[in-house]
Amino acid sequence: MTKKTIKVGVLGLQGAFQKHIEIINSLGAEAIDIRYKDQIEGCHGLIIPGGESTTMSKLIDEMNLRESLEKFPGMIFGTCAGAILLSEDGADPRVTPLRRTPVKVMRNAYGRQIESFVENISLSFNDKPFKAVFIRAPKFNNIDSSAEILGHLNGTNVLIRSGNNLLATFHPELTDDPRIHQYFLNCLQ
Numbered sequence: 001m002t003k004k005t006i007k008v009g010v011l012g013l014q015g016a017f018q019k020h021i022e023i024i025n026s027l028g029a030e031a032i033d034i035r036y037k038d039q040i041e042g043c044h045g046l047i048i049p050g051g052e053s054t055t056m057s058k059l060i061d062e063m064n065l066r067e068s069l070e071k072f073p074g075m076i077f078g079t080c081a082g083a084i085l086l087s088e089d090g091a092d093p094r095v096t097p098l099r100r101t102p103v104k105v106m107r108n109a110y111g112r113q114i115e116s117f118v119e120n121i122s123l124s125f126n127d128k129p130f131k132a133v134f135i136r137a138p139k140f141n142n143i144d145s146s147a148e149i150l151g152h153l154n155g156t157n158v159l160i161r162s163g164n165n166l167l168a169t170f171h172p173e174l175t176d177d178p179r180i181h182q183y184f185l186n187c188l189q
């Protein structure tokens with residue numbers, strides 16, 4: 001029997017989507033750049049990349065993608081702005097989140113002084129620390145007790161799984177370490 005090729009759609013409306021495509025392809029799955037509704041159906045999983053959640057929220061509506069994303073039955077991996085979009089409340093009237101995950105987030109939560117930084121985070125599914133790039137990152141506010149905490153930075157939760165959603169407040173695609181993308185692909189098998 002031939003091995004099923006996992007197809008991952010990476011939302012390519014805005015932001016840091018190209019690196020996600022490269023990592024997914026390097027792990028032996030097939031990544032496609034998603035811009036239109038009819039491309040979503042054939043995907044096993046989706047990635048909503050980092051960027052600007054206000055802009056992405058607007059483009060999702062302009063491209064008429066909202067309902068397909070809200071109802072997508074497979075797993076969606078949201079990184080940074082993507083995690084804000086998967087939440088139930090982005091605490092900003094300019095962001096209409098997809099409300100797939102019972103978690104609230106605060107945008108740009110690390111403040112102006114430390115807009116971007118790189119830190120080792122701890123993962124629950126692997127012993128080796130993961131070097132995580134935070135760029136004007138959000139923080140999770142009220143995490144529902146059903147969510148699984150998969151990564152933290154000195155006690156601050158930065159990677160969670162809730163139902164069919166995986167949320168990272170950082171950019172796992174900006175380092176050469178594919179462990180988090182591999183974790184996501186394992187969930188799609």
Ligand code: GLN
Nearest residue numbers: 050051052053080081136
């Ligand atoms: N600050 C951005 C926002 O609120 C997120 C930044 C990012 O995705 N790196 O949408």
